[in-house]
Amino acid sequence: MTDNNAIVATSAERSEPVHDAVRGHDRDFLAALLILFLLALAPFILNLAGQDFWLDVLLRAMILGIAAASLNLLIGLSGLVSLGHAVFLGIGAYSVGILADMDITNGAIQLAVAVTLSGLYAFVTGLIALRTRGVHFIMITLAFAQIIYFIMVGLRQFGGDDGLTINFTSTFGDRIDLGQKPVLYYVVLGVLALVLLSFSRIIKSDFGLLLKAAKGSERRVMAIGFDPFRYRLAAYVAAGAVCGLAGFLDANFTSFVTPESMSWTNSAELIFIIIVGGLGTVSGPILGALIFLLLEEFLGGLTTYWHFWFGLFLIAVVVLAKGGLAGLLNGRGART
Amino acid sequence: MSLALEIRNLQKHFGGLHATRNLSMEIPRGELHAIIGPNGAGKTTLLTQLSGELRPSSGSVFVNGRDVTKAPPHKRAALGVARSFQITTLVKDMTVGENVILALIANSGHAYRFWNRYDRNAGLWRAASEAITRAGMAPNLLHRRVADLSHGEQRLLELAIALARDPAILLLDEPMAGLGSEESRAMTRLLGSLRGRRTILLVEHDMEAVFELADRITVLVRGEVVAVGTPGEIRRNEEVREAYLGEEA
């Protein structure tokens, strides 16, 4: 009970500006909860309205949201701008595709391989990439993505350039088959909820505080006695593994994987998603993914030249909304 | 008498420029040792070699008898070396409390805690509040963003963070720089209160403070030791008067 009293005492000491920031965080968290709740209801509502097509859009948004949330740990929290994050989507998806090609459809095995390979690749490349800074980091993450991209282009037995069609979806025992849309939908929603919850905890944990501090002042963190490299590597591996998981889910959703999914433009789209949703926020990745796909559907339906308007929108977002849409909703600059 | 800090034949050159020349020093535990010298004497360069951010060209550094010449800053910090910076390296977009809490977390040895809530740990905030109070800051600054602090407050926070690590050896890089006279006096009082309890290496331009605080003083000119002695001895040293103090006065 004494602990509780102390909490009251400390929050009473808080001065006004921080009060706003704290509320901003809570509002961000509530926004994430609300979106998850609506996503849980969506299948019923869309079914009643006879708009089942939109279910696919939501599924894609959620999968991209998971991938974007993992990138948010790097860019939003740690200030590590990776332009090769889509490679982990590809590693996850090819794990499913290649195993399915070998008639291994056991979801547990596929999942383990997808996550382990992604984490391993993140570990090995992170050891090198995290020794560089700024634009060098941007370029070396891109290079590591291009390497896997060209390997998959070259492996013609797995489709090469044309990509690999996945004929069998992942199964967990007799009951769970990710080939069934409703099952996949709620599995993806569950994973998304877990990832967003974890992110909201991490940003308020010792680990998150350290990453944030290392972004702001690396010298300070070292003078205090931490080696920022190790913590960044941990974050990099975690982000890679989670994005590999998103790739695993994506393979089950699209039943298809191409090297193109790892191209740098896909990585740039992931960055767009977290910027438009709000860098470093909990709700940002899913909000950004929803906006991205709605834009694609909406603009894509209007004109074949939708990329033009999308490009303009992107520039406008960077110029105008520094904290992304979540920042506007929360009434604060999320980028701080 | 055991040595907290020992420097043997330290050399550092950047191309043709010698920033540190064959420098040796012995600082016993508990001493407040000041380093003075004109601009460009290599005081800050020496300090960064002691904190581990800069690797010397040759020579060695011992902390409590252990050779740390090749140890990076975070390893030295773990051995009880803390430093404050001349140009502040505080995390500007975090609050005062968060900056201090980071140092308190370091005391636990690591930050691989992914699921705890530092912001709700009342004990941690209380300790942070005590740490800034000890450094002479008002407790109501705890939740202020560092970017919104005055220059003087930032200097105090630098010290509060260094002290929060409970270091055996404190390296201070011009803690008085840019402070008003009132603030300088407060800082002098604060450093005086630490005397004897920690080993302190103080680089400072404020001669009044240096001569009041220091047990011993080393005079550095162009990377070389010109004189070492008690404040009284340094004051009487003709060479120092000519080379340095004379100009200042």
Next chain:
Amino acid sequence: MNTVLLINQLLNGVQLGLILFLLAAGLSLVFGIMDFINLAHGVSYMIGAYVCATIAIATNSFILGMIAAIPATLVLGFAMEWLIARHFYKRDHLDQVLATFGLVLCADSAVKYIWGPRGLSVPLPAWLSGQIEVLGVTLPSYRLFIVAAAAAVAIGLWLVITQTRAGMMVRASASNEEMARALGIETRWVFALVFAIGATLAGIAGIMVAPISGASIGMGSQIVILALVVIIIGGIGSIGGAFIAALGVGLIDTLGRAYLPTILAAVFSPAVASSAGPSLASILIYLTMTFVLIFKPSGLFPPANR
């Protein structure tokens, strides 16, 4: 090993290297001076190729196409600087990456709208499309033309930067903007000029490759990545470093493509070798960059003032 083939491949490698240098020079100057990472640098490469192709097809003269396309990319460079780039010089790299990525999307769509989704090919005049015999080796004359023209541009650029007052102003602005302003140099104009000249150099590169590989959508976003790799290897802001790195990357890529399948065939089955060879060659470049960064984190020849 066939010597004639080897010489031809070396020529191709040098040609790719010089094209990469024309792209990398502008990219490196813009990054070194304005601290601006420009993913849209390939846009003027693509537009250069398209304008040249259009005019060349309409007038049946490649030279007229060239003459029209060079000022077009210069104007494009000024426009991009004025409309987009200058607002992002002081922003962080993340914003620059996103904004210029947006610009790439816009440009690719605009090209698709104007010229259609299919690419254009450029006819060469007879005197450039034949073969020339040099010291007993038959070489395609257009490749020689590219090498000569690109080398001339490279030397010209080097002379301008090192020998002229304008070049001095650029270097002053690069090393110290405040100081340059105090000396009465209008850095805003220097920036605009550097950006536009960089875009023109990229445009010239696009014009030169147009007769070989045609003008196509997305050609810019592919090659800009290679040009970025070049400036990272060479050291950002260093023109000399970019030159050496560009030639190195051009040779590694071309020779890798030509000979890796043969080398692989000695170990693996021919099918594997022919499919894995070219992609391995592409990987080689990225591996080279990785190794350079492991041992030289700022690239091979980082400028002294950075």
